[in-house]
Amino acid sequence: MMNNNETKPLNELISHGxxxxxxxxxxMCNNLGSTTLLTKxxxxxxxxxxxxxxERSENGEPVAQRKLDIKHASDLARYIxxxxxxxxxxxxxxxxxxxxxxxKMIEKIIGKQPYLALQPIVANLRTAGNNGCNLRGKPxxxxxxxxxxxxxxxxxxxILWVVDGQHRRKAIQMVIEFLEEIRQDxxxxxxxxxxxxxxxxxxxxPHDELSVWIECYELTRGFCTVSVDIHLGLNxxxxxxxxxxxxxxxxxxxxxxxxEFDSSNAVNAFIKNSLxxxxxxxxxxxxxxxxxxxxxxxxxxxxKDIVAVNAHLILNKSNINSATPSxxxxxxxIAKRFWEAIIQIPDFGESNAKQKTIxxxxxxxxxxxxxxxxxAFGRKLNDENLNKLLDGITEIDFSHENPLWRYYQLTEEEIxxxxxxGLEHYxxxxxxxxxxxxxxxxKYIRFGSKHNDIFxxxxxxxxxxxxxxxxxx
Numbered sequence: 166m167m168n169n170n171e172t173k174p175l176n177e178l179i180s181h182g183x184x185x186x187x188x189x190x191x192x193m194c195n196n197l198g199s200t201t202l203l204t205k206x207x208x209x210x211x212x213x214x215x216x217x218x219x220e221r222s223e224n225g226e227p228v229a230q231r232k233l234d235i236k237h238a239s240d241l242a243r244y245i246x247x248x249x250x251x252x253x254x255x256x257x258x259x260x261x262x263x264x265x266x267x268x269k270m271i272e273k274i275i276g277k278q279p280y281l282a283l284q285p286i287v288a289n290l291r292t293a294g295n296n297g298c299n300l301r302g303k304p305x306x307x308x309x310x311x312x313x314x315x316x317x318x319x320x321x322x323x324i325l326w327v328v329d330g331q332h333r334r335k336a337i338q339m340v341i342e343f344l345e346e347i348r349q350d351x352x353x354x355x356x357x358x359x360x361x362x363x364x365x366x367x368x369x370x371p372h373d374e375l376s377v378w379i380e381c382y383e384l385t386r387g388f389c390t391v392s393v394d395i396h397l398g399l400n401x402x403x404x405x406x407x408x409x410x411x412x413x414x415x416x417x418x419x420x421x422x423x424x425e426f427d428s429s430n431a432v433n434a435f436i437k438n439s440l441x442x443x444x445x446x447x448x449x450x451x452x453x454x455x456x457x458x459x460x461x462x463x464x465x466x467x468x469k470d471i472v473a474v475n476a477h478l479i480l481n482k483s484n485i486n487s488a489t490p491s492x493x494x495x496x497x498x499i500a501k502r503f504w505e506a507i508i509q510i511p512d513f514g515e516s517n518a519k520q521k522t523i524x525x526x527x528x529x530x531x532x533x534x535x536x537x538x539x540x541a542f543g544r545k546l547n548d549e550n551l552n553k554l555l556d557g558i559t560e561i562d563f564s565h566e567n568p569l570w571r572y573y574q575l576t577e578e579e580i581x582x583x584x585x586x587g588l589e590h591y592x593x594x595x596x597x598x599x600x601x602x603x604x605x606x607x608k609y610i611r612f613g614s615k616h617n618d619i620f621x622x623x624x625x626x627x628x629x630x631x632x633x634x635x636x637x638x
Contacts (some may be wrong), residue, residue, distance in 0.1 A: 177316045186318040187214070188332035190305065191395070193315055200296040202395040204315065208245075208385040211393065212337050213323040215288060218404075233335060239502045240486070242360050242363065243337035246343070247272075247429075248281035249381040252389060267373040274491050275361060278429035285392035287331030287411060289404050290324050300397070326403055327396065329411040337391070344382040351375060362489055381576055421449075421468040431493035432475050432485040435500065436468075445504050446471065447514060459609075462525070464518040470527040473616075478503055478534035481543070483617065501553075506555040510563060520609060523570060528616045532623035533558070536633075561630060569626055571605045591629040591637060592622060 191204035206214070217233075246387035254268050263422045293300050302317035327334050343360045344354075353359050354367040370378065396407065397481065427433050440446050447465035476485045479496050507516055512521035519525040524533075533554075540551035567585040568575060572592070581587065593600075612619055625636055 171441040186320050188316055190314055191317055194394075196394075196396075200397055202290075202297070202315075202397065203392070204395065205390040205392050207387050207390050208337050209341060211286075211325070211391050212334060212341060214319070214323075215327055215334055216343050217327045217331040233331060235335075238332045238335035238339060239360070241332055241484045242339040242343070243275065244281070245283070245340050246360050246381070247275050247278070248283075249279055249340070249389065250275060250377070251277070252384055253377060254379050254489050256388075264373060264376060268377050271361070271374065271377060274489070276429060276431065276490050283333060283391055284330075284575065285394050287394045287407070288330075289328055289396045289399045289407070290319075290323060290536055291326055291398065291404075292320075293395075295398045297397040298390060307359050321556070325393065326404070327342055328396070328408050333391070336553050337385075341382075341385055344378055344385070347375065347378045348382055362491055364491070401616075404411055424468045424472055431471065431490045432479055432488045435479075435493065435497055436471055436475060439497070439501055440471070440504055459517070459519045462519045464514040464516055464525070466527065474527060474530045475500065476532050477531050477543075477620075478538055481535070481538045496542060499537065502535050502555060506558045508531070509559050511559070511619060512602055520565075523610060523612070525561045526612050528612045528620050529563070529623055531616060531620040532627065535620060536624050536627060545634070547634075550631075553631060554627075554633075557631070561627065564607070565609045570610050570623075571603070572626070573600045573602060574605060588626065588629050591625045591635050593625070593637065 189204050189206060191202035194201045216612060250268060250272050254265070257265060257268070268429050290300075300317055300319075300323075302315045305314050305316055334619065339360065343354065346354055347370055350423075351370050353361065353363045353365065353370055355368070356362070356364070395513075396404075399407065424433060428437065441448050447463070448471060449463070449465040449467045472485055473483065474480050479485075479493055479500050480488060507524070510522065510524050513524050514520055515521070522530050536554055537551065539545065540547050540554060562569070568579065569588075572580070572585060572588060575583070575585070580588075600622070601613065602622055603610050612623075621636075627634060628634070
């Protein structure tokens with residue numbers, strides 16, 4: 166048996182370090198013929214001992230990364246913060262009610278989900294040499310004498326260069342800086358810079374909240390770790406190849422499937438719990454544009470279309486990425502009322518709905534959703550107009566034959582004959598953009614795919630029909 170005090174190169178299972186070195190415990194793995202180390206490191210320590218080669222430095226440090234996306238890193242930072250708060254709740258079940266109530270209050274504001282975890286980060290230890298020949302370490306034996314992992318010493322120059330996970334590393338940095346600022350100043354960062362939506366002009370952190378954030382900070386230094394898969398001694402060509410393979414060989418998850426599985430977003434949770442599970446709307450398993458398959462229409466909507474409509478309805482945005490419980494929850498009663506009105510429209514949700522009513526086309530639902538947002542939550546909110554819209558929505562002729570929807574294809578004589586005089590004042594000027602919103606084939610009108618250009622115009626048509634305030638004015 167080998168003497169544990171004997172020192173040799175790592176590939177000969179060596180040990181020993183000096184006082185300037187730190188140590189990690191790692192499993193030695195063989196990944197398709199290459200030696201790697203698999204370890205877990207506290208978040209704080211990982212940030213301090215790692216770096217990202219995504220910019221060429223003055224000394225010619227090679228680039229092996231794409232440009233950093235700060236918005237994506239910020240979203241990940243909020244996700245990590247959500248995980249830290251969740252951890253404090255799980256680990257403090259027997260705490261006094263005041264602190265626990267504060268933790269649950271923070272969790273409600275920042276968002277809650279069934280499970281949280283960070284995927285492993287892939288890094289390259291450039292100074293390690295081929296298969297770790299420049300490193301020193303020794304096996305850690307159990308009481309039975311079996312070596313199950315290794316203690317490896319790393320010097321100050323041994324930097325973990327992140328190959329896959331630069332946004333996770335940046336997110337960890339942002340969380341640490343956020344918590345350190347609160348711990349030192351006892352104040353939240355300004356609203357636009359804060360990872361936590363405190364919504365306070367007075368940024369002073371109450372004592373009970375300060376205790377929670379200090380606990381989160383302590384978690385980053387010990388209890389909460391990140392898993393790191395460390396490749397050893399890769400040159401720049403190998404590092405770039407590994408970056409390519411990790412980021413390009415995986416198949417992207419279909420949008421509808423991703424939305425179906427996600428329970429963390431407040432809007433997505435509303436769709437699942439209040440719309441789909443309660444049977445208000447039917448969701449299709451298809452991810453393609455169902456407008457191309459009208460003959461197979463069963464009255465359902467794709468999940469991504471349902472999400473897009475609710476994004477306009479609740480957030481006045483084209484996606485739900487920015488949804489937070491503090492913004493979404495006060496608006497859900499109006500959102501529920503909107504869908505309860507929609508399902509009352511004749512033929513909506515039935516088989517061959519797209520052939521019977523234009524409301525079955527998502528772009529029309531987006532137009533109605535935007536009007537609802539404007540009257541319920543917009544800068545010119547108006548309860549009277551909101552009630553008039555939702556209570557009278559079934560009185561609108563949403564049939565394909567209604568000449569209102571094909572106004573741009575009508576002649577002046579046809580416009581007057583169908584009583585559409587004055588509509589031109591509600592619509593944007595023809596010179597300001599493309600007004601080809603759809604095609605009428607003599608039986609059906611099929612709206613185009615450029616929804617962001619089309620749904621405001623459909624909304625203007627509905628404004629004219631109800632004599633609502635003119636958006637153009």
